[in-house]
Amino acid sequence: MRFTIEEVTIPERGDSELFSAVQEVANVLEAEVWRNDDFALTPAMVLPDYLDQRFQRRVLLAARIGDRVVGRGWLGYGAEADATTASVNAGVLPDARRHGIGTALLEELERRAAAAGRHTVTTFTQHALADIPQDEPLLGASVGERVIPAGAESTRFVRARGYSLGQVERTNRCVLDEIRAELPNIVAATAERSGDEYDVVHWVDRTPDQLLPSLAVAREHMATDIPAADLEVDAEVWTPERIRSRERQLADAGDRALVVAAVHRSSGAVAGYSELVLTAGKQHAEQWDTLVLSAHRGHALGLWMKAANLLALAEHAPGRQRVYTWNADENAHMLRINDRLRFRIIGYSGEWQRTIPRRA
Numbered sequence: 001m002r003f004t005i006e007e008v009t010i011p012e013r014g015d016s017e018l019f020s021a022v023q024e025v026a027n028v029l030e031a032e033v034w035r036n037d038d039f040a041l042t043p044a045m046v047l048p049d050y051l052d053q054r055f056q057r058r059v060l061l062a063a064r065i066g067d068r069v070v071g072r073g074w075l076g077y078g079a080e081a082d083a084t085t086a087s088v089n090a091g092v093l094p095d096a097r098r099h100g101i102g103t104a105l106l107e108e109l110e111r112r113a114a115a116a117g118r119h120t121v122t123t124f125t126q127h128a129l130a131d132i133p134q135d136e137p138l139l140g141a142s143v144g145e146r147v148i149p150a151g152a153e154s155t156r157f158v159r160a161r162g163y164s165l166g167q168v169e170r171t172n173r174c175v176l177d178e179i180r181a182e183l184p185n186i187v188a189a190t191a192e193r194s195g196d197e198y199d200v201v202h203w204v205d206r207t208p209d210q211l212l213p214s215l216a217v218a219r220e221h222m223a224t225d226i227p228a229a230d231l232e233v234d235a236e237v238w239t240p241e242r243i244r245s246r247e248r249q250l251a252d253a254g255d256r257a258l259v260v261a262a263v264h265r266s267s268g269a270v271a272g273y274s275e276l277v278l279t280a281g282k283q284h285a286e287q288w289d290t291l292v293l294s295a296h297r298g299h300a301l302g303l304w305m306k307a308a309n310l311l312a313l314a315e316h317a318p319g320r321q322r323v324y325t326w327n328a329d330e331n332a333h334m335l336r337i338n339d340r341l342r343f344r345i346i347g348y349s350g351e352w353q354r355t356i357p358r359r360a
């Protein structure tokens, strides 16, 4: 079967047919895994991430058979000069699979990653709980459970391309109403446990100016302090300017961010933060980063912040009943917090890594 691979030109304003068609493929692939459209995005929602590439570089590829877009690939990597890793992902519509299109996309992404000096590439496969057979071989990383189905086509594909499983991540979901009534008690109890050293500060979208420098430090720790199992990860450089750029990207996409931070009273610095992102037009919220800096761990700040933010969600957007979160399978502390907040596993993802050989 004849197909072509091309880079998608990012439409500076509005939309382009190709950019939209590629996003449509991405939406079909998400719905194939989760059997709902919670993760379907419009082109306008993804465009801001491609327009401002000062801190995070992105490349988008399209695979076509004739005029029809049947696959898409993306590459993303930090702009930090010393970074060595990149994220890639390839996807092909079900009726166009097993013709080498996925391989061609992945090879082109890897070629571009290596050309940018990123020789360690990471990709992921997603598996809804219902699609994980109990009677077939399951794979795991060196820590965490063995839950990634060896027989899944995505697993076979990445292994055939030389990737090895570096980490297992859980996809969790809770229903806000199931935990809503308990939240005030959890907030009160955790506030008491953390003594009188911290204040919990809430904001929507825009970080208060005085917290920008210490939030930037916390965000840098988010890149390297969370469990990474067998994955190689890069340090990230965060500045107040980068935080503002990210806030603008979210706002331009139509998303809202509910953020809570634990602020250390004596220093006035962020000791931890947690953010819920409300994707435009959806009925759910996504729990993104949660971090407590190591010097401040053991004071129940993680549970305090998460419960306080869910309470804020119930006040701001009570219609967003489903809350998603993603956690490393070996992240015992975070998993305990999420269990307390009634998150349940709905699937797993495999995080796969490969080192691209350097040409002699």
Ligand SMILES: CC(C)(COP(=O)(O)OP(=O)(O)OC[C@H]1O[C@@H](n2cnc3c(N)ncnc32)[C@H](O)[C@@H]1OP(=O)(O)O)[C@@H](O)C(=O)NCCC(=O)NCCS
Binding pocket: 029, 088, 089, 090, 091, 092, 093, 096, 097, 098, 099, 100, 101, 102, 103, 104, 106, 123, 124, 125, 126, 152, 153, 154, 156, 157, 158, 160
């Ligand atoms: C994984 C995916 C991209 C493969 O796309 P594709 O166009 O079918 O890939 P290819 O035709 O290049 O397949 C290459 C190799 O992968 C392996 N493979 C792919 N699908 C397979 C399947 N159903 N069973 C067994 N092996 C399979 C085989 O080794 C295959 O080579 P072969 O056809 O010569 O046996 C596609 O199934 C998909 O879009 N899945 C959802 C997205 C995803 O999970 N991406 C993986 C992360 S990059």
